[in-house]
Amino acid sequence: MRIFRAIFAHPSGRIGGVIVGLYLIIAALGMLGLTPHNPLAQFRVDRLHAPNGAYWMGTDLFGRDVASRLMAGVGQSFTVAFFSVAFASLAGTALGLAAAWFGRRWDGVVMRVMDVLLAFPAILLALLIVAVAGPGTWTSVVAITIVYTPIFTRVVRGPALSLKAREFVDAARTFGSSSSYIVTRHLLLNLVAPLTVQVTLALAWALLTEAGLSFLGLGIQPPAASLGLMLSDSRNLMETAPWLMIFPGLAIMISILGFNLLGDALRDILDPKMRRAAA
Amino acid sequence: ATLHMAWAQDATGLDPHKQTAFSSLRLLELIYEPLVRVDASLQIVPAIATSWEFSKDGKALTFKLDPKAKFQGGAAVTSADVKASFERILDEKTSAAARANFLSIASIDTPDPATVVFHLSQPDVPILTAMSDVNAAIVPASEIKAGTIGTAAIGSGPFKLDKWDPNAKEVLSANKDWAGGPTGVDGIEISVLPDETAILAALRTKQIDFALLNDPLVATLVPKEASLQLNRVPVLSYHVLQLNPSRKPMTELKVRQAISCAIDRQEVLDTASLGEGKVTGPLTIPAMATDPSQLFCYKRDVEKAKALMKEAGYADGFSATVIGATGEPPTAAAEAQVIQSQLAEIGVKLDIKMMELNVYVDAWLKGDFDMAIALNGGRADPYTMYNRYWTKAGNLQKVANYIDDTLDSQMQRGRAETDPAKRKVIFAEFEKHLAEVSPWIWLYTSYSYTAQQKNVAGFVPTPTGTLFSLGKVTIGQ
Amino acid sequence: MNYLMRRLSTFPLVLLGVSIVVFVAIRMVPGDSITAMLGTEAGLLTPAQRDSLAAYFGIDQPWFIQYGRWLLGILHGNLGISVTYGRPVLDVILERFPLTLELALLSMIIALAVGVPAGVFAATHNEKPSDLVVRVVAMIGQSTPNFVLALLIIYALSAGFGVLPAMGQFAPLWQDPLRNLSQLILPAITLGFAFAASVTRISRSAMLDVLSDDYVRTARSKGASARSVIWRHALPNALIPVVTLSGIEFGYLLGGAVIVEQIYALPGLGRMVLDAILQRDYALVQGSVLFIAFNFMIVNLLVDLAYVALDPRIRLGER
Amino acid sequence: MIPLLSVSNLRVGFGRNPQANEVVRGVSFDLADGETLAIVGESGSGKSVTALSINRLVDFGGGRITNGSMKLKRADGSTFDLLTATEPQLTKIRGAEIGMIFQEPMTSLNPVLTIGRQIEESFRLHRGLTGRQATAAAKDALDRVRIPDAARRLKYTPNQLSGGMLQRVMIAIALACNPRLLIADEPTTALDVTVQAQIMALLAELKRETGMSMIFITHDIGLVAGIADKVMVMQNGEAVEQGELNQVLDHPRHPYTQHLLHAVPHFSSGRATRADGQRDKDGSTEPALKVDGLVVRFPLKSGFFSHATGAVHAVDGVDFDLMPGETLAIVGESGSGKSTTARAVLGLVNSTRGTFSVGARKASVEQSALPVQMVFQNPYASLNPRLSIESILAEPVIATGGRVGAGTRTKMALLLERVGLPKNSLERYPHEFSGGQRQRLCIARALMLNPSVVVLDEAVSALDVSVQAKVLELLVDLQREFGLAYLFISHDMAVVERIAHRIAVIYAGQIVEIGDAASVLSEPRHSYTRKLIAAVPTIDRRHERFELDTRQVTSLVRPLGFEPAPARWEQFGVDHMARVEG
Numbered sequence A: 001m002r003i004f005r006a007i008f009a010h011p012s013g014r015i016g017g018v019i020v021g022l023y024l025i026i027a028a029l030g031m032l033g034l035t036p037h038n039p040l041a042q043f044r045v046d047r048l049h050a051p052n053g054a055y056w057m058g059t060d061l062f063g064r065d066v067a068s069r070l071m072a073g074v075g076q077s078f079t080v081a082f083f084s085v086a087f088a089s090l091a092g093t094a095l096g097l098a099a100a101w102f103g104r105r106w107d108g109v110v111m112r113v114m115d116v117l118l119a120f121p122a123i124l125l126a127l128l129i130v131a132v133a134g135p136g137t138w139t140s141v142v143a144i145t146i147v148y149t150p151i152f153t154r155v156v157r158g159p160a161l162s163l164k165a166r167e168f169v170d171a172a173r174t175f176g177s178s179s180s181y182i183v184t185r186h187l188l189l190n191l192v193a194p195l196t197v198q199v200t201l202a203l204a205w206a207l208l209t210e211a212g213l214s215f216l217g218l219g220i221q222p223p224a225a226s227l228g229l230m231l232s233d234s235r236n237l238m239e240t241a242p243w244l245m246i247f248p249g250l251a252i253m254i255s256i257l258g259f260n261l262l263g264d265a266l267r268d269i270l271d272p273k274m275r276r277a278a279a
Numbered sequence B: 001a002t003l004h005m006a007w008a009q010d011a012t013g014l015d016p017h018k019q020t021a022f023s024s025l026r027l028l029e030l031i032y033e034p035l036v037r038v039d040a041s042l043q044i045v046p047a048i049a050t051s052w053e054f055s056k057d058g059k060a061l062t063f064k065l066d067p068k069a070k071f072q073g074g075a076a077v078t079s080a081d082v083k084a085s086f087e088r089i090l091d092e093k094t095s096a097a098a099r100a101n102f103l104s105i106a107s108i109d110t111p112d113p114a115t116v117v118f119h120l121s122q123p124d125v126p127i128l129t130a131m132s133d134v135n136a137a138i139v140p141a142s143e144i145k146a147g148t149i150g151t152a153a154i155g156s157g158p159f160k161l162d163k164w165d166p167n168a169k170e171v172l173s174a175n176k177d178w179a180g181g182p183t184g185v186d187g188i189e190i191s192v193l194p195d196e197t198a199i200l201a202a203l204r205t206k207q208i209d210f211a212l213l214n215d216p217l218v219a220t221l222v223p224k225e226a227s228l229q230l231n232r233v234p235v236l237s238y239h240v241l242q243l244n245p246s247r248k249p250m251t252e253l254k255v256r257q258a259i260s261c262a263i264d265r266q267e268v269l270d271t272a273s274l275g276e277g278k279v280t281g282p283l284t285i286p287a288m289a290t291d292p293s294q295l296f297c298y299k300r301d302v303e304k305a306k307a308l309m310k311e312a313g314y315a316d317g318f319s320a321t322v323i324g325a326t327g328e329p330p331t332a333a334a335e336a337q338v339i340q341s342q343l344a345e346i347g348v349k350l351d352i353k354m355m356e357l358n359v360y361v362d363a364w365l366k367g368d369f370d371m372a373i374a375l376n377g378g379r380a381d382p383y384t385m386y387n388r389y390w391t392k393a394g395n396l397q398k399v400a401n402y403i404d405d406t407l408d409s410q411m412q413r414g415r416a417e418t419d420p421a422k423r424k425v426i427f428a429e430f431e432k433h434l435a436e437v438s439p440w441i442w443l444y445t446s447y448s449y450t451a452q453q454k455n456v457a458g459f460v461p462t463p464t465g466t467l468f469s470l471g472k473v474t475i476g477q
Numbered sequence C: 001m002n003y004l005m006r007r008l009s010t011f012p013l014v015l016l017g018v019s020i021v022v023f024v025a026i027r028m029v030p031g032d033s034i035t036a037m038l039g040t041e042a043g044l045l046t047p048a049q050r051d052s053l054a055a056y057f058g059i060d061q062p063w064f065i066q067y068g069r070w071l072l073g074i075l076h077g078n079l080g081i082s083v084t085y086g087r088p089v090l091d092v093i094l095e096r097f098p099l100t101l102e103l104a105l106l107s108m109i110i111a112l113a114v115g116v117p118a119g120v121f122a123a124t125h126n127e128k129p130s131d132l133v134v135r136v137v138a139m140i141g142q143s144t145p146n147f148v149l150a151l152l153i154i155y156a157l158s159a160g161f162g163v164l165p166a167m168g169q170f171a172p173l174w175q176d177p178l179r180n181l182s183q184l185i186l187p188a189i190t191l192g193f194a195f196a197a198s199v200t201r202i203s204r205s206a207m208l209d210v211l212s213d214d215y216v217r218t219a220r221s222k223g224a225s226a227r228s229v230i231w232r233h234a235l236p237n238a239l240i241p242v243v244t245l246s247g248i249e250f251g252y253l254l255g256g257a258v259i260v261e262q263i264y265a266l267p268g269l270g271r272m273v274l275d276a277i278l279q280r281d282y283a284l285v286q287g288s289v290l291f292i293a294f295n296f297m298i299v300n301l302l303v304d305l306a307y308v309a310l311d312p313r314i315r316l317g318e319r
Numbered sequence D: 001m002i003p004l005l006s007v008s009n010l011r012v013g014f015g016r017n018p019q020a021n022e023v024v025r026g027v028s029f030d031l032a033d034g035e036t037l038a039i040v041g042e043s044g045s046g047k048s049v050t051a052l053s054i055n056r057l058v059d060f061g062g063g064r065i066t067n068g069s070m071k072l073k074r075a076d077g078s079t080f081d082l083l084t085a086t087e088p089q090l091t092k093i094r095g096a097e098i099g100m101i102f103q104e105p106m107t108s109l110n111p112v113l114t115i116g117r118q119i120e121e122s123f124r125l126h127r128g129l130t131g132r133q134a135t136a137a138a139k140d141a142l143d144r145v146r147i148p149d150a151a152r153r154l155k156y157t158p159n160q161l162s163g164g165m166l167q168r169v170m171i172a173i174a175l176a177c178n179p180r181l182l183i184a185d186e187p188t189t190a191l192d193v194t195v196q197a198q199i200m201a202l203l204a205e206l207k208r209e210t211g212m213s214m215i216f217i218t219h220d221i222g223l224v225a226g227i228a229d230k231v232m233v234m235q236n237g238e239a240v241e242q243g244e245l246n247q248v249l250d251h252p253r254h255p256y257t258q259h260l261l262h263a264v265p266h267f268s269s270g271r272a273t274r275a276d277g278q279r280d281k282d283g284s285t286e287p288a289l290k291v292d293g294l295v296v297r298f299p300l301k302s303g304f305f306s307h308a309t310g311a312v313h314a315v316d317g318v319d320f321d322l323m324p325g326e327t328l329a330i331v332g333e334s335g336s337g338k339s340t341t342a343r344a345v346l347g348l349v350n351s352t353r354g355t356f357s358v359g360a361r362k363a364s365v366e367q368s369a370l371p372v373q374m375v376f377q378n379p380y381a382s383l384n385p386r387l388s389i390e391s392i393l394a395e396p397v398i399a400t401g402g403r404v405g406a407g408t409r410t411k412m413a414l415l416l417e418r419v420g421l422p423k424n425s426l427e428r429y430p431h432e433f434s435g436g437q438r439q440r441l442c443i444a445r446a447l448m449l450n451p452s453v454v455v456l457d458e459a460v461s462a463l464d465v466s467v468q469a470k471v472l473e474l475l476v477d478l479q480r481e482f483g484l485a486y487l488f489i490s491h492d493m494a495v496v497e498r499i500a501h502r503i504a505v506i507y508a509g510q511i512v513e514i515g516d517a518a519s520v521l522s523e524p525r526h527s528y529t530r531k532l533i534a535a536v537p538t539i540d541r542r543h544e545r546f547e548l549d550t551r552q553v554t555s556l557v558r559p560l561g562f563e564p565a566p567a568r569w570e571q572f573g574v575d576h577m578a579r580v581e582g
């Protein structure tokens, strides 16, 4: 609760929070089916209709309501983004902490494995995973997770190494604190700030990566909508029906704006320096 | 002048006997020639051979070769080259794509350098059409011996390949020795522009003179540009919803028929291809095709479909998965979605699964699907086109998964019949029956598109999609 | 020296890992070279034809023998023959690589030339309206999918102005520098935009941290001008995160930028790899992924060395 | 005569509303040519802000001068209004006319530039020198601050030099253009005594050479006594007392000045040691901690195959014992191995050789599993900023497998009360406490496990003088109450004098003198101990002439397999012995 108040007190946090909040509402409405029209219903007489009173954002090739699909798409895209970032950050954090804490051989092995993953061209990796498992929401999640895990590992390992050398960790050792206690209470807790920033950044990337996968036909399956799929489907209709590109494009842009502003705010709020200055 | 040309998909290889990809064929047709060719109305016309004739019993086919025909090295095309080429095609080790079409060849005689006689084990009229394909191109016997087919492209066609940078560009120059010469341009430079919007942009800025387009969404933008011209011609290939009659409940004739009745083909065409195309029955060859309105349930009839479903015991419908290849054709996903929505009205719940092309092909060849959205290639002869699926010995019988004595016997009769009028009747019956038993739901044929600057003259689009007439194209000022 | 050797000595191991992963992964994908070449027509092949094609594509043996052979070839400097190009894999890769390298460098130059000053500007105008403008533009840059940007650029130029750098028929730098640059500038801008946006954000926050450091105050107390304080004293200290980011991005770009190469019709590594996957050109996929992985490791190494050059406090090899 | 600098009614505020947020509230002073003004006062009283206002650097820290006037007399006799000057005008003044030295030499120099470049810059900016000339001038500047081997050192980056060296570099930069006013903001607080003496000597000498004026900020009255002509005492942003050195030190008028002079530990050469800790002479009590032949070496690796080429002999044969209720202080210069000894005792570094034994405690107190606990130097770094005080205090209990129950809570409350922290501290976070309060938290945390020995590594060095005094008192009280034994590491002799029963002087990893505190401080026997004591500034030594000594710090790096010669000890008195030199 306190954090919400803090976000609201922060100028960019307020804007970012409102944007992300709106998206969450839209996503919830979209997933509950509370859209102006059924996002899958094809009003084929109204194909490629420009935005008007009945269809606020126009209709697509099939006469489906773009606004409704956008709402459903936000849900889909956010699902992919949230889950993949959640998995990647969990896996990456665990691996990064393990590498930093156990050091030596562990560090070597973990970081070399991450090198293998990082060295793989991201899109190729996704392509292969998708090709093996078939496309779909969860395959996108797995693909994006694997791509971003090494990045999280790196982001965690560096600061964790320096935290490990901090005096309060030494202090903990003199009490005989267990490794797991030190890792969770002293390292992880202090990584919250960089992790928060990285998570918001990764959320933005994940949305774009999902769009990229859809562009290559490897994302979510039709007729379900995702922002990325809508965008990539619109590309050859850019001239005929520009609204098909404009609205999902704006939707992605504004959501990323929201994530980033929120991330900036969280970084400030979670920074003890800032907290001290504010107090 | 050099013709600047663009396409989105590049050729995948240079061996005319092995390549089946659309773009490979389009390139190879400019370099290699078969014995005969089909023209824009799908009539057989001379190519390397100036004349041909079946024997009375239909078991011998004699060609006279054009004495002017020369390979790009300067050597004349002789009957020995023809014999060597066909022997190569027939050799299993070659893995020639069209081998199956020539299995009736028992032996080949070369009485003189300008005459070739094919002795057939049984009457085989469609073999002549099969020979018009670039997959039956005549290649130099010397090259076969040297084993260089597929690396150095030496044919007798209007252009020779100077440079090929796969997935990037081709440079072709006019073949001075071409029997049909001289060519209208000095050469062709083909750029691979994988994105069709980029092709359109390049056309708009006059960087390219001529382009192949695949996506109707892009093609329809061309006529809006004053300086550009869109050529379109209905093609032989057809968009189809393949049912798998070996899987429940498609085993039931009534279920298949219900599906056929529930689909509004025109709407699929209008939506997925912006109406660019024509609703078709199984036969896409204009001279053979029946008016689709005569075929079973070509007018959508949801009530009838529901009744059929009920009779088959599926009043509540069923669930099935339809597979399609991403971007192959570009309309596949859209077709699947319209069909999904139409079938939902009779209670059929379709799941769409789009796959990378190779993954799709793998599943398709194994017959591992409930339904499949496909764009199947057409041939100028119905037998060549369909024997693979609907005869008992057809190579792709496993894919079609449907055995029907009537279809089989109709195919065999049509193969042996040399009288064109009688053949037409046989195949009309075949088509009608096929549409009625509905193992597949034929949807529509689309157009093959080429876009060009208005100053490019002389291009003749044909239903086979061949670019052969680029040999005579000229560029004005 | 010691450190360099130690790092280089881990290369073979990582590459071995990459090779196994890529080898197994690409074979786990359904379809093979034969279906890639023939499509559905592959169904027409007789078993004998199929075998002869399999032998031609080198996929007739059990996979471990294939792998062993391939590995043996690599040890002799032979990455195999690409079936699509009919040429040694390494030749094909090296032919594409200059373009990819050039494009990556150009985009990085654009990104750094725009992003660093923009970030510095935003940091020195912290929380002022101009800072907000820079931040919003940067966020837009970060959030524009590059295919949208590419399509918009092409559309605006071709339909709006009727001009467009030559599409296709790519000219290498050493053959026709002008044409080459004209062909690469738009793709570089497309890639550079998002890249610049990230650089802006990173350099802004790094500069904000650095500007409150004590030595900046020292520099001011010496009488250094505002410009010198920012560029000579503060910036070098803010570069580490920028280098980290640029390293990762540059590494990725060296693997090719599939979408941008596709739209701008550039024969780069990304498209080559994608096509190789789609055409099941196993040798080419394996070879190029190894190559890309190698590049990535070199870039990582360079980044680490750059740390040392930028910050004498950093000593490598100490964990 | 016009003063060099004349500041009147200076008011400085921070934030959006500087008037409401003033931290300097009407400070006035004049500074004549060649004069030294010392500004003293407790932490946060506005000393630094005042100093930064003079060359208007405060603008960059978010501060605003809200009122007052500041006039500088320029070399040509004209008057320069510092308050209304534009930024470009100010850049000409800074460095050229007003030089500045800061507290932390480690962070005040740009870590990525060579010190050569940083010195050259001053010459380039104010003298227009370039290329070789600038380099040559930089070398001269280094020579001037007595850095040996200056030409080579120009290419070093700050991390390659010790703190003392860096502060000399800072001085070289500040003095590069012979400014007529030098502002030194706590220039020696971060340095140990011997180095501090060097820096003070240098400043005094340079001042004599160039005749510049100086504003010297410190909280060490001893230093003030040594260098200042005039003293200004600040409290809460106001100058509460101002005047001649002797007058202020000897006859303080303002109560705060009196308090300050009282709170500051004055070093009095062993006359003020504690008298409560008598060792029992019969040896019947077991020592709380006994260290025997402790050796800690860090291998030095180099070369292609990272083979060991030598070792840092950080601790080289240290023995001592510590009785319950006793404080043993370990003193010595930076890098002599004090912390390493402590860390070895706690098992934070692995000792190469040596044994520890931890004695049993009086039966009345329950025996702890971990009888040795530590309080670290930096109260800011040794508390996890993201844990509440409750979690911090609970950690030792959890770590030793205990349950956090009602008993634990009672204990926390008790200890918090003992160290003088408010009751509601438990749900607060470390950043909500001041440095002194945090150090009390650390002490409370160390006591959670009922230890018998507490190691205090520079535990009060980072604290403000008045806070320091309070914490020391607390330590003594706790020692009495719980019978704790302290291993007290410090470089501040005045502090050591107040708390230690015994003193061990450590030099280059070895104890050179050990014994009763009064005896060691009043009659130092080892030459190093003498030097150490001589370097301590005291309020009694006014206008001192510090001796300059450019001797290098001894290297602890030894070749592989090197073993020091066994120590020979000379006994002086009952409990006092020193190593035989030579």
Ligand SMILES: Nc1ncnc2c1ncn2[C@@H]1O[C@H](COP(=O)(O)OP(=O)(O)OP(=O)(O)O)[C@@H](O)[C@H]1O
Pocket: D014, D015, D023, D041, D042, D043, D044, D045, D046, D047, D048, D049, D050, D061, D062, D063, D219
């Ligand atoms: N940049 C700043 N923003 C807001 N407040 C500040 C800033 N700098 C200093 N202050 C406040 O001004 C007051 C005086 O600070 P100053 O640094 O001058 O103290 P000081 O006397 O030098 O203390 P110390 O001995 O700890 O160095 C303090 O209360 C401090 O919190």
Ligand SMILES: Nc1ncnc2c1ncn2[C@@H]1O[C@H](COP(=O)(O)OP(=O)(O)OP(=O)(O)O)[C@@H](O)[C@H]1O
Pocket: D192, D298, D312, D313, D314, D332, D333, D334, D335, D336, D337, D338, D339, D340, D341, D491, D556
């Ligand atoms: N982990 C380590 N590896 C190598 N050398 C070390 C290590 N820790 C300390 N040293 C070296 O051991 C020596 C003694 O260091 P120590 O920290 O014990 O000194 P100190 O007396 O506590 O100094 P200070 O007063 O500056 O805290 C120093 O030369 C130091 O550089």
Ligand SMILES: [Mg+2]
Pocket: D047, D048, D049, D185
């Ligand atoms: Mg201060």
Ligand SMILES: [Mg+2]
Pocket: D338, D339, D340
């Ligand atoms: Mg220490």
